[in-house]
Amino acid sequence: MQDFAGRTAFVTGGANGVGLGIVRGLLNEGVKVAIADIRQDAIDKTLASLDNREVMGVQLDVASREGFKEAADKVEAEFGPVSLLFNNAGINLFQPIEESSYDDWDWVMGVNLGGVINGVMTFAPRMKERALSGEVKGGHITNTASMAAFIAGGSPGIYNTAKFAVRGLSYSLRHSMVDYGIGVSMVCPGLVKSYIYASDDIRPDNLKGDMKPVDTKAVERLAGLHEFGMEPDVIGERILDGIRENRANIFPHPDHKDEVAELFDEVLADYRDYPKDAGYDQRVAFEKMRRDGFAETRRKARDLK
Numbered sequence: 001m002q003d004f005a006g007r008t009a010f011v012t013g014g015a016n017g018v019g020l021g022i023v024r025g026l027l028n029e030g031v032k033v034a035i036a037d038i039r040q041d042a043i044d045k046t047l048a049s050l051d052n053r054e055v056m057g058v059q060l061d062v063a064s065r066e067g068f069k070e071a072a073d074k075v076e077a078e079f080g081p082v083s084l085l086f087n088n089a090g091i092n093l094f095q096p097i098e099e100s101s102y103d104d105w106d107w108v109m110g111v112n113l114g115g116v117i118n119g120v121m122t123f124a125p126r127m128k129e130r131a132l133s134g135e136v137k138g139g140h141i142t143n144t145a146s147m148a149a150f151i152a153g154g155s156p157g158i159y160n161t162a163k164f165a166v167r168g169l170s171y172s173l174r175h176s177m178v179d180y181g182i183g184v185s186m187v188c189p190g191l192v193k194s195y196i197y198a199s200d201d202i203r204p205d206n207l208k209g210d211m212k213p214v215d216t217k218a219v220e221r222l223a224g225l226h227e228f229g230m231e232p233d234v235i236g237e238r239i240l241d242g243i244r245e246n247r248a249n250i251f252p253h254p255d256h257k258d259e260v261a262e263l264f265d266e267v268l269a270d271y272r273d274y275p276k277d278a279g280y281d282q283r284v285a286f287e288k289m290r291r292d293g294f295a296e297t298r299r300k301a302r303d304l305k
Contacts (some may be wrong), residue, residue, distance in 0.1 A: 003138070004127030004240070005030035010072070012062050012119060013089030015042035017194025018187070021236025022086055029240070031084065034075040038089070038202055042092050052113055054079070055098050061204075062089045068122045082155065083139035087119040088187075090144060091199035097157035098277040101210030105158055107203055112162035116143050116169060131180040135278060140183040140243050143170045146190050147256050150263065174248055175294075178301045183246040185238055190253035193229035220274040 009026050011018040014035035023046070026033050033056040037043050043057035057080060058071045076082060089110050093104055120141065132137040148156070149163040167186055174184035203211065235252045242250030251257070 004084070006032075008032045008034070008082045009076070009084035009086065009120075010034045010036060010075055010082045010123065012036045012060065012115060013144075014086075015039060015046045015057075016191055016242060017088070017192050017196065017232055018235055018239075019088045019232075020046060021232030022088065022239055023055070023232070023236070024050075024233055025240045026084070027055060027059045028238040033059055033078045034079060036062070036069075036071055036081075036089070038062070044058060053137045062087075063110040065118050065121075068118045072122050072126075074125075081126070081136050082123055083130075083136050085119060085123045085127070085139075086144070087116040088140070088144040089115050090146075090196065091114050091202065092156055092159050092196050093199065094156050095212065096154045097161075099212075100158055107207040108158040109162050110207075112159065113169075113193035116166050119143075120169070120173060123209060124173070127182055128177070128180050131182060138181050138183075140185065140246075141173065141177065141244060142185045142187060142239065142250075144187045144189070145170065147190050147251075147253070147260075149186070149188055150260050151256065156179045171248065174301050175297045176299060178304055181304065183243065183304050184302070185242055185250050186248055187242070187250045187252065189230070189235060190255050191228065191229040192235055193231055234303045246301065247300065248298075252253075 008030050008270065011019050011022050011026070011033060014023045014033075014038040019035075020035070023033050023035055027050065027107060035055065036059075037046075037055045037057070038059065038061050040057075040059050043059065047055065047057050056075065058074055060071045061067050072082065089111060091108065093100070093108050095104070096167075120143075127139050127141070129138070131139065143166050145166040146159070146163045148160050149167040152160040152164070170184055170186035175303060176304055177184050200211075215264065237251055238252040242252075
């Protein structure tokens, strides 16, 4: 997708980190940008730094379906139809699954997966309808996952779960939206200079009942580590490059390529050459039809520019 200029973009988590880098990159391309963030103070600070360009802020808890609809209506009333959606907001909880509570699950999944679902369910039908009517040509949906969508460790377990799910959602949506000329990409960042290490600061009170006490020393260590993260403007420009090429996977960090290759080799090594069982030939014939169709939609998505 080449024509950024003149479009309207909606960026969740847009007031810091990856989101802020995306916002700045889009503004430089002549895009009208709505910054959606849960922290009004962060929105205000960001807006004050952007030289009064075509940008607006809207406070939003991405876990709220009704909130998403209200924010979408407000932005489109002021800036026109959104054709660039960035489901970017995310939080983290650095602990293993077996030490987590249901409140932990509801919080992390509600933001990291529910937020993406809510963004897609709010905007994808609108984008589809406008594409079919000819009101708006093309567009793109970009979901921020993480390298944690491929690389899973013991901690952060719930975060891994959510990001693997965002990966599946993004791949499936890419295949369905291509029929309307709309691209879909998944972004998998590594370490970024952001405040995700301080996610507990914005945890809702109603989901704090079974949370562990915040380990302030661990937070301080993570803060120091994130100082070496990729600068937001660098990752923002690399994401826009990926959208221009309509890549299914946007990997802004080259840091993990060898590790992902090793993991994929391990997956393939787990296959076994079992003898044919009853129904094998029929299954293979059916799977060939599915596989051929799947390959064709992947080709169409790659060729969508």
